[in-house]
Amino acid sequence: MGIESLASLMPVPDLLQARRVLCIQPHPDDIDVACGGTVARLADAGAEVIYLTVTDGGAGTVEPRDESELAAIRQQEQRQAGHILGVRDYRWLEYRDADYLPPQDLQLDLIAAIREVQPDTVITLDPWLPYEAHPAHRNVGLCAAAAVLFSGMGNIGGRTAAPHGVSTVAFAFTARSNQLVDVTQVWERxxxxxxxxxxxxPEATWGFYGTYFRQRAALYGEQAGCALAEALKVFTPMHLHCNVDAEWL
Ligand SMILES: [Zn+2]
Structure with missing residues (x-):
């Protein structure tokens, strides 16, 4: 008996079958960069995609500038970007970007959001990406994973909303992908x-970023047998607790 037979006991859902998808990101832009092509494919297939952004993005600058002004600009940029991909519903938790995120508050907020939005699928960032140094990326991924685990449990997270179980959770920016999504047709978007x-x-940095993003997608594409792909780690909530095989499934 090998790992394959264990894997068949705990099958991983097909992300593209999702119908109502809550994307939880630390900052405006994370989901678009990590898996915007997958978002476009889901929206094109008729899924409702909801973006929940945790921080106001006011720290996203090299030169010091007014935080609330930058936050307003970034919210507008996120709406424009999401519109291109087919996202119509935006929620904002507006934690201050420059602060350390309080995990207990954030976890409760994310449980509440899942219960309110009632998605079948949550997409967030992989908090177990080796060498990820940004605390907001690690903490949002961790709190979102915990919220997926707990949103269906009635004694956790307060009793303001009815429990809601999620069937699928997907982590983007992952080093342990188990699903590659062909994004060739939506790459321009x-x-x-x-x-x-x-x-x-900005224009000045796009030479590097545009090239890097496309070359990375082309490498995933080689694995997937298509031109350009995105890589995600897709699970059910069962994979998120005491599961010694989850890393390799
Ligand atoms: Zn970010």
């Missing part, structure tokens, strides 16, 4: 969406 975040991807 993904690039447009990323470039809509003009405060983060």
């Amino acid at each position: 993904k690039e447009q969406a990323i470039r809509a975040h003009a405060s983060q991807f």
Whole structure:
């Protein structure tokens, strides 16, 4: 008996079958960069995609500048980018970007959001990406994973909303992908969406970023047997607790 037979006991859902998808990101732009092509494919297939952004993005600058002004710009950029991909519903938790995120508050907020939005699928960032140094990326991924685990459990997270179980969770920016999504047909839209975040991807840096994103997608594409792909780690909530095989499934 090998790992394959264990894997068949705990099958991983097909992400593209999702119908109502809550994308939880630390900053405006993370989901668009990590898996904007997958978002476009889901929206094109008729899924409702909801973006929940945790921080206000006010720290996303090299030169010091007014935080609330930058936050307003970034919210607008996110709406423009999401519109290109087919996202119509935006929620904002507006934690201050420059602060350390309080995990207990954030976890409760994310449980509440899942219960309110009632998605079948949550997409967030992989908090177990080796060498990820940004605390907001690690903490949002961890709190979102915990919220997926707990949103269906009635004694956790307060009793303001009815429990809601999620069937699928997918982690983007992952080093342990188990699903590759062909994004060849939507790649131009993904690039447009990323470039809509003009405060983060000015013309001067696009030579590097545009090339890197495309070459990375082409490498995933080689694995997937298509031109350009995105890589995600897709799970059910069962994989998120005491599961010694999850890393390799
Ligand atoms: Zn980010």
